Amino acid sequence: MKTQGSTEKEKYKQIIRELSEIFINIQKPLRFLDSIKWNDEIKKNFFEHKFKKLPPVNDEYYKTINLSFDPQAKISEFFDLEQEIRRRLGQYNSVGEILQRMCREYREVIHMIMGRGTSEFGRISKELYGSSIDALYAGQPSLNDLANMISEALVNLKDLPKHSYDEKIYTSEEAVSMMQEKLNRYFQGAATLPKVILADGIVADASAGADIIKIKKGAMFSERDLRLLEVHEGWVHVGTTLNGAEQPVCTFLSKGPPSSTVTQEGLATIMEIFTFASYPDRVKRLTNRIRAIHMAEEGADFIEVFNFFRxxxxxxxxxxxxxxxxxxxxxxxxSPFTKDLVYTKGFILIYNYIRLSIGQGNPELVRLLFCGKTTLEDLRVLSGLVHEGILVYPKFVPPQFTDLAALSAWMCYSLFLNKLNLQRVAKDYQNLL
Structure with missing residues (x-):
């Protein structure tokens, strides 16, 4: 027989689940990256002019990209949902606060879409993803400072011996087959297995959607490339989507607003390193993105940034x-689209969070990073929801994070090593190196 308390709790769960599903349905038609793509004609024009003429992209160009939704109507839907959340959960309910913030962020995303090709796009981008001159912590270097420091360190690693692991011997078709097999094993027991498909027109060699990983048609891949894609796109991006979707109540965690991008890309970058899938050129690629964004923030145009990469x-x-x-x-x-700052920024923030949560005796918080599209500031709330029986721990967690004992040992040493004066150590070691 159900008590009044248990009945009230079930009603509470039902309200959260209903609001979650409404949120997911409202968000569904938003395809932000599709709305800002540059088509093949733009590339053709740039190459035909021998890289001397700026690509013909302005606000009128973006108006030619058809959206599958009415921006103003969609803004109203998110606004109405925010009011509904307050009406049903109250203004200060912890789950309600997360949902309301997500609604506000998605409204900003839509404003960003409406501002494509104008200064408004860049302004909102900085608001959502930050700037290259942002400090990571008070009194610490900016992201651009960090990128420059890492770039200097990478100079000494440019002549590393070649490894067969890095030979690009797999076609995009072979990559699709191999990735599908790997993910089928990792996601055994999932309600919906992710699909790996060939795709044209994507900027990167691969990208992850909700439960789909797209492999760029015509690209070539090495063993290391495939391992990196497996852990970055598969274990993290698809994994957190599936973990969020399989939550019994808080299904809204399957959708990632901009604030979760830092956590997502930070986790993905950490997994690249924890699995030894990363490599100096990959790190250089991430830091060069920061440097390029900084150039654009300082006034560099497309041609100057293009030449920087060359x-x-x-x-x-x-x-x-x-x-x-x-x-x-x-x-x-x-003004640049600053989203690519989050890979390095997220790595540092997440790595420090893992170290400190373990150092302070809260290692269970680390697993919650994978329960969906989370943010660091929400993890304490999510931990409380686990104890309330409203949230469950994630089903698909990388092995490096399921063994908290081993991870804790690693982080204990990391905390100690961080206290050493590296300049002093370098002087002591100068006759050894």
Missing amino acids: EQGLSEDFSYSCAVRVFRGSTPNG
């Missing part, structure tokens, strides 16, 4: 793709 030894095709990442949604001489 100076880094990249091909003309790849330099173009990298420069597009900086200016997509904007204009070739406008």
